[in-house]
Amino acid sequence: MTRTHVQCNVNGDEVDFLTDPAESLLNALRDQLGLLGVKEGCGTGDCGACSIMLDDAVTCACLVFAAEAERSTIVTIEGLADADKLHPLQQCFLEGAALQCGVCTPGFLIAAKALLDRNPDPTETEVRYALAGNLCRCTGYDKIIRSVLAAAEEMRNDHGVSL
């Protein structure tokens, strides 16, 4: 078995690790880099619990070979907050009770961030479609959708003030 050396940027830090070509990026992030916020639900692209930003595109880390991450830029849930200040999406999820067991939450937050980066003022339908790749077995989705819409509004207002 040949191990491949991978160098990439994760949450702003330059990191490197050795991977076996069969290892998924999900496992490398969790087992080698200790980023346990990246969750495994299904391992086959269906649940979205492992969602990360890979070169600015929301992606299932379980469907990426770790070796592919060479020279890439990755953001996981651990990179969402600004030091001690939670991202508005995180704050709104807490205030809106958008989680119960929490296994799906990191994936929803990353997918929601990907949506708001591209579309700061989505309709409810747009939010539902953008989050169709994320499954939640606890909340029934409504509180998640409302929290994303609340965060979007807050971010638009904040942006207006700071301009």
Place this chain on the structure above:
Amino acid sequence: MRYSAPTTVDEALATLTAEPNARVFAGATDLIPQLRSGRPEPALIVDLKRIDRLRGVTLTDATWTIGAATPTSHLTRNAGFAADFPGLTEAAGLIGSDQIQNRSSLGGNLCNASPAADSVPALIANDARVVVASASGERVVRVDGITIGPGATSLAPGEFIIEFQLDRPAASTSDAYLRMIPRTEMDIAVVGAAARITTDGGLCTGATIVLGAVAPIATRVNDAETALVGSTFTDDALAAVAAAASAACDPIDDKRGTIAYRRQVAGVLARRAVALARMRSTASSNESSQT
């Protein structure tokens, strides 16, 4: 298993010649679930995404070129492409979630050779071609010459697809793709129907109708096309389209649908896809007469 990421077509071909037990991949959205479900690992996986020619969506003269490993999200977010091929764009936009579409490629969708692959009927309806890389040189093949059965393609070992080519549609021509699934999102087609229609006033002067998920490979419905061309989209002509589509099916029974259900739905979707493509073809002729 070893991993390789060549940066040129020649380097990829040489790598594949040196290791016959190799699999190429782009987004790996089919490959990884297959390996996880216990399919034997190849000795080598070859990542095609670092080859420039396999990435990008470009329009040169009257032909669109799409790198075979380009994520399908790059198609659905390309306004010019979507205006030329609204149906193919719809089909690409139905492949999985945003997470999947940032990885899934047309090359993978075609070469995985699933009978339910969403982009394939729309590619065939639009006469798409692929450029195949081979140790003996490049060749151009029509998309309908690639899939030969579930999971099987006409590509020889060591060959791969470099890019797709699509000529811009002629005047008053447009396409549509409709899919039936039991849910709203994130499911595999029970039936898919693509149509490309050319109109001259109220008259149908060209039609291509292709069904997915109702036979081992995507199926062109010649009888439906014959019934339509020369007609004015009368109820009788549209009923003939539906009947021909149902008759062309050779479906399987599974948890998503019975044979009888798939046949019936194929007729309904073919008729609706024709109606939608017709409406769009008329709109595109209005646009060209205004400019």
